[in-house]
Amino acid sequence: MTLEELGYTAELENFRKEKNLESFGVGRVILEHKERFIVKTIIAELEAELLGNLRFTANCKKDLPAVGDWVAISEYDEGKALIHSVFPRHSILQRKAVGKQGETQIIATNIDVGLIVQSVNRDFNVNRIERYLTICNATKIEPIIVLSKIDLIEKHELEQLLAQLNKRIKGVLIVALSNQSKIGLDKIKSKLSKGKTYCLLGSSGVGKSTIINNLVGKQLMNTGEISKSIDRGKHITTHRELIISEYGILIDNPGMREVGIINSDEGLAITFDTVVELSRNCKFNDCTHTNEKGCAILKAVDSGEIDAASYDNFQKMEREKYFFDSSIAERKKKDKNFGKMIKNVKKQRKFDKF
Ligand SMILES: Nc1nc2c(ncn2[C@@H]2O[C@H](COP(=O)(O)OP(=O)(O)OP(=O)(O)O)[C@@H](O)[C@H]2O)c(=O)[nH]1
């Protein structure tokens, strides 16, 4: 395997030279668990830890390595390494951390394409697809929508779902496939290429791990099938993992229940380009687009130029973004006050010494 097959690029190599990191090894984080990492190099998979300094200078979790990151490492023992620095990321896929106000969670980094997987039987939900599109568009990740398990519905039902999708989402490739009959797998294969990084996104049980197994051609990932011999119930993916295949680098993800929107102005602007464009053209500067006569948005909803459900979804995500931004501001204020308090305490201590 070459570094390029692992996703290495000329930009990364330039960075390495610029920062005089040539004496270090270079590898990619393929697994992360509680600040312990597996880093893949062209010859080995190493268990890696952060260099103390790196943890110390990190301002937040975002500065620490995540799955998909390129890192400079030094090996100190058989199979063991220290991570010295994280290379700049060309994309960061992130969402709102579940249950935490104003905090983000990195899903993975250095992704080229996001495969948004939904199964057509129970999981199909255009609002949720728009959410995934928004987090991809926020960081210039090209999205592809994958509708799985099409063997479970009739052809005309699939056509209905596709019509629903096409009404709301323009300009995004949609691939319908079945892991069972293998219909559509060739199409997805034709869209993937070696050296590019793909992240599979979607709810639990939609078939992400099965798609990877089918692409790799072997049972690499455990899937949701109940194992008869051990009968331990269903397997679900519990961690992110990066797999290298002839169809590129594939990142499997645990199923996500929530895809909270963070400060992703650009993500919303790209996903809902017509809405955003129209609101710019609305003749009222302070329009709430709710009941104003002559409002461009309301007119477009009326005429069907923009889909009413899509517009509702956009507004919901806008509100989320707003709350996220304001909770960040709140935290910053708190942190500042906390900083002041610490300073005062230190001052006081100094004072007490004399
Ligand atoms: N009928 C049908 N079943 C499928 C298809 N793809 C996957 N399945 C089944 O759906 C179940 C879940 O598949 P997984 O691949 O484990 O789903 P996942 O998205 O990886 O789920 P998590 O790991 O929990 O996130 C398994 O029993 C698969 O065999 C398909 O195209 N058709």
Ligand SMILES: [Zn+2]
């Ligand atoms: Zn308006």
